Amino acid sequence: MLADGERSVRLLCGNVDADAAVAGPWGGGEGDGGGGGGGIAVPIRGVNAGIMDEQVLSLVFRALNWDPQALCVVARVSRRLRAVAERVLWRELCVSRAPRMVAALSGTNEAVARPGRIGGGWPALAKLLFFCCGAAGAAVPGHFAPVSRFSKTSGRSFLSRRCAGDLLYVSDPCEHAVAGAADDVGAYRGVFRGFMRSLTRAFLVAHRAPLEPRVRCPYCGARVWSMTAAGLAPRSACRRLGANEGRLQYFVCVSGHLHGSCWLARLSSSEGEHGADSDSDDKEDDGPVKL
Known part of the structure; x- marks a missing residue:
């Protein structure tokens, strides 16, 4: 029955x-x-x-x-x-x-019915597209995100100069108000293409960067490296997110998924009008991924 x-x-x-x-x-x-x-x-x-x-x-x-x-x-x-x-x-x-993003990550020329392999598997990528993992340090729980926008232009801001040849997609921060805090917390996530062959992984392995003992990837459950502890978090990431300097952290798992959080700086009206990044490469990315 x-x-x-x-x-x-x-x-x-x-x-x-x-x-x-x-x-x-x-x-x-x-x-x-x-x-x-x-x-x-x-x-x-x-x-x-x-x-x-x-x-x-x-x-x-x-x-x-x-x-x-x-x-x-x-x-x-x-x-x-x-x-x-x-x-x-x-x-x-x-x-x-997310056809363009999938095509880029899987190494195909266009989004076809059967694209190549994705690091960490398709269920993990689907979860990353639609699920904000929150921020454990600020007691912000994970949740389905109604709209998310991923950009490889944002991803470049998260790559140090020595790893500039990697391809990384990163979402805009999902903003959360925190009780008793003056600033909001932004949670973001991303994914590398071909992480096993990436310059980022090669640097982490060559410099024997330790894996975090108490943090796991919220998308595939794998162990993670702290990019801030490894010295691979460039200042451009703070500028791209609109975060306070030094109040950003993010992790990358052995499968190539990125997740992190930051305290967002409050902008004046003039900064809001003129301070945002604009890059023509953004037009090559997919539009917002809606739930």
């Missing part, structure tokens, strides 16, 4: 009967073979039928505009749905919402 959650998900397709769509490991339904049900099913090992079919699920979520919260719910229904989500759906969501 189907669990209520799985029955609801499978009924997303109106032309698929919930009970008939239950496929066993060979692809046939529960009533197939030796029981006198409807038609005759040919068992095909490793093939999912009905709503469990990858193409059907892709069509369902395309109709839902690749809603990340709905996909999170579906991925928790069963191990089989989670496997399909990890193999196909998270990738398709990323391609749909």
